[in-house]
Amino acid sequence: MRWSRYFWYTSKEDPADTEAPSHKLLIKGGFIKQVSAGVYEFTPPGVRVLRKIENVVRKEMDRSGAQEVLLTVLNPAELWKETGRWELYGRELFTLKDRNGRDYCLGPTHEEEITDLVRSFVNSYRQLPLILYQIQTKFRDEKRPRFGLIRGREFIMKDAYSFDADEFSAMMSYETMKFAYDRVFKKLRLKTLMVEASVGAIGGISSHEFVVLTDYGEARVAYCESCGYAANAEVVKLSKPQEEKEEERPLEQVETPSTDTIEKLSNFLGVPPRKILKAVLYIVDGLTPVMFIIRGDRNVDENKVSMVLGTENFRLAEDQELWELLRTKKGFIGPFNLNSSIKVYWDNSTYGVKNAVIAFNKPDYHYVNANPGRDFQYGEFVDVCQVEEGDPCPKCGASLRVSRGLEVGHIFLLGTRYSEPMRAYYKDPQGQEKPIIMGCYGIGISRCISAIVEQHNDERGIKWPTSVAPFELDLICVNPTDPQQKEVAEHLYLLSEEMGIETIYDDRDESPGFKFADADLCGFPYRIIVGKKVKEGKVEVQCRQTGEKWDVGIQEAIREVKKRIEEDKK
């Protein structure tokens, strides 16, 4: 491809309104252009990267026996009503009506549709197992799109669905996908961590996420460097700590004016936050108050709360509700003198404290030196504590590391969540009707572009792994007005095409620095520079990943680059 004719425009200036390196570089490098919040266009080079990723995924899916389908973007509401998700999915669902007033949505995921497809053809155990997949644009009306392709409202996803006759077979399908995912991410040069994930309120059986560690992810991931345990922070179990050994001091009521945060209270009393018992009041389903007591230096993990409550429909109580329910205000909530209708849960972290500070619903007062058994009674213990760096690994007890991560893949053994309500049944060898066991497996294709850039960039720009680079080779003619340079460059261009190298030939009439800067920014794995040295029969080869550069004879240049490209792609 001759750059002078190619629809590819980079920017010298950093784009405004971008934060994440991948977002910045993809826009600056002219791979994508924003159309509205979370909606992006792909330019020709952007599409080339996208297609390469798709093809890596496609190849590994096909290799593991999955078969490609193409479902629809426009989904009729009826299917979604069959599983109840028309209501459950909530505001994330992009919905619309046709001219006759019939309801549709733009598919955010395709369990309903694939189940419908399968139930209409599969009716015998002989037709199972089966794995179908598609690569399709999805739509989710996200509350907050973020970081370019990392979280869009329109995005491209590979979603696969497995159909099995029994749970054992379903586990096999699950494992097959797990291995396929490992291969995919290896080929994309994405360092991922496979973490245990929440099976969520829909009650799946098993679930793992493939996570890229980066500050611009939205998942919190905990992992153990000593035993290899890794999990989404929300599923890491934290148990009761050792009982503290400390002499019990006499209980006091202390006036603690306007200490409405743990920090203020801790400073005011000169007591470390871990000795303070914090109470948090939630309102469930808009009416039922539920109180959680947790150690002051810890935070409530609302994902864990939803597990305890069995619903996601809860929120923190507002100031007015605190007054109506407890006659107190924020900072002075405690488990004392409560109306019996208020359920109180004690987080495991509160176990065994001695001489604690705790509020008792009297504004501007706290108890100091409160001790369990003597001054208050524990109730039901739960685990709603957000995991922090250094917490004990639930497998081996070593210190956990906690880090932000970007979820690029998710595998989920669904069971019969969809097949049951949609009556996707098959007849077993005994002639019994049974629901198909399903699994679903996603890879965020467009998100992977960002993830790769997050892991492969430097201050000059992107460093694409060869397997996904828009072009493998950037051929730069330093001075196209020099007939000798021009001739050599044209020759090498033709030769590279002949050798099957994907080459962009930078024949633009621009200054050398301009072309070099673009080469760095756009991240081609290899660069051949045709410049002054052609007089000595040499050109320069550069490798973007390693930064090495060396001169080679004009005749050897293409062959040498070809060899390296082949190496990279293994």
Add this chain to the structure above:
RNA sequence: CGGGGUGUAGCUCAGGUGGAAGAGCGUUGGCUUUGGGAGCCAAAGGUCGCAGGUUCAAGUCCUGCCACCCCGACCA
């Protein structure tokens, strides 16, 4: 959905206290230049996010709305 911020040329931004719409980059034409985002000359380019209001006069002040970005809660 809560909190914060931004909106002026294609892009990045400047425009105290109201008084003729600006710069750099990019674009177009010309000349020069060619190993790290070149130089000189000339030119084109604007619904100052939108709608109201105050005022002799609004990019600037007031009200409402919209869009986008960031932080939190949620998804690949």
